[in-house]
Amino acid sequence: xxxxxxxxxxxxxxxxxxxxxxxxxxxxxxxxxxxxxxxxxxxxxxxxxxxxxxxxxxxxxxxxxxxxxxxxxxxxxxxxxxxxxxxxxxxxxxxxxxxxxxxxxxxxxxxx
Amino acid sequence: xxxxxxxxxxxxxxxxxxxxxxxxxxxxxxxxxxxxxxxxxxxxxxxxxxxxxxxxxxxxxxxxxxxxxxxxxxxxxxxxxxxxxxxxxxxxxxxxxxxxxxxxxxxxxxxxx
Numbered sequence: 001x002x003x004x005x006x007x008x009x010x011x012x013x014x015x016x017x018x019x020x021x022x023x024x025x026x027x028x029x030x031x032x033x034x035x036x037x038x039x040x041x042x043x044x045x046x047x048x049x050x051x052x053x054x055x056x057x058x059x060x061x062x063x064x065x066x067x068x069x070x071x072x073x074x075x076x077x078x079x080x081x082x083x084x085x086x087x088x089x090x091x092x093x094x095x096x097x098x099x100x101x102x103x104x105x106x107x108x109x110x111x112x
Numbered sequence: 113x114x115x116x117x118x119x120x121x122x123x124x125x126x127x128x129x130x131x132x133x134x135x136x137x138x139x140x141x142x143x144x145x146x147x148x149x150x151x152x153x154x155x156x157x158x159x160x161x162x163x164x165x166x167x168x169x170x171x172x173x174x175x176x177x178x179x180x181x182x183x184x185x186x187x188x189x190x191x192x193x194x195x196x197x198x199x200x201x202x203x204x205x206x207x208x209x210x211x212x213x214x215x216x217x218x219x220x221x222x223x224x225x
Binding site: 046101105 | 143145147152153154155157160162167168170171203205210211212213214216217218219
């Protein structure tokens with residue numbers, strides 16, 4: 001079946017550091033890929049998405065590129081801020097199967 | 113409504129009792145999803161609805177769990193004979209199209225004593 005694997009946290013970085021959170025997936029078809037974010041005390045919200053191979057999703061300085069050859073969708077940001085502290089979830093939706101499944105989440109702490 | 117609304121926000125119950133969790137999706141959203149969020153387990157898919165029908169119930173952990181949706185709107189997740197391992201945050205999300213962007217509610221924190 002389909003699955004999403006993302007790096008375990010917590011990840012702790014200093015402000016202005018470069019961020020990568022790894023995400024790999026297994027899917028039988030050609031899925032759409034998502035990153036969702038859960039800020040402290042708030043509900044989950046969509047951060048970015050990509051719907052086909054080589055697409056790049058971007059939002060709020062974050063980027064992720066859909067890599068079919070490596071079945072990956074790693075989240076990156078060039079210079080993190082304290083306000084980026086949150087839990088990040090990678091997710092996929094496979095074509096023909098509208099179930100959306102999530103990874104276990106990666107907690108990110110940014111130190112000032 | 114303006115967003116996905118879930119009630120109650122917190123529920124404390126005794127082991128063996130039944131509980132009902134309610135989700136009111138964004139008006140016009142045809143797809144509705146239920147997830148369970150436990151510490152260290154991430155988001156566990158439970159069930160999703162397209163309209164009033166549930167094409168995929170594969171995530172329901174046991175036959176103590178059931179869900180329904182009426183009028184293509186409100187959904188209720190029922191847990192019978194609750195157990196301590198049912199303690200978690202239950203999240204509801206809706207979408208204008210299945211498999212697309214999800215809008216999440218704030219969740220129901222369920223504690224089974």
